[in-house]
Amino acid sequence: MPLYHGPIVKINIENSTYEVSKSLLCKHSSYFAAMFNGKFKESEEQSAELELIDGVVSTRSFELLLQWLYVGRIVLDEKDPGDRISALLEFARLADMLYINTVGSQIVEHIKTTVLNNPAPGYLRTSDTNVHHITSNHIHHAMQLPQGDPVRLLFSKAAIEGYLRSEHFKFQEETREIPEFAADFLEELKIVLKNVKTLDYHATFVDPFSGETLRF
16 A cells, blocks of 8 residues: 555656655556656756657657556557557557566557457468558557567568568568668578478468467
């Protein structure tokens, strides 16, 4: 209970001010713990200003953070799957900036659920099923996360099926132009290829994104 009813600090973002439990915020974020417990102006005033950063700091991403801090889960207002992925990526990058490393698994599950529950039109699975709502901009933003981050790796996993099952790979240009994405993609591809199984006249692999066993 002291985490929720302790001293309050103020976080200002553009024209919005948020009053947050200091104990709760500092427990989850070493960034804010250093700011509000150290010898800084913010510690004296118990107030901090966060500047807007495109794709990282916004009122939307900070409100997602507050929601997660107070209720332990993420609920999104965005209806469009692509917009939901953008919001989740923005939240992931904010969490990384604030040194919060305990929310990644929830963000991964939300992105996977968004993709798998909103398949491409049609009855048959296509090679672009996992990436139908994923854009080049999503790839660029995900690659700003640290190497090995589970949210970042998820986008390489989503692209594997298209590469293996289609002659027209959706993110072919990104694998050439974004070194971080190419490196992640090759690591994921190596894992998949090591577990390929051949049965009679066809071969199968386990899709690292959906977990389904698929034919080449």
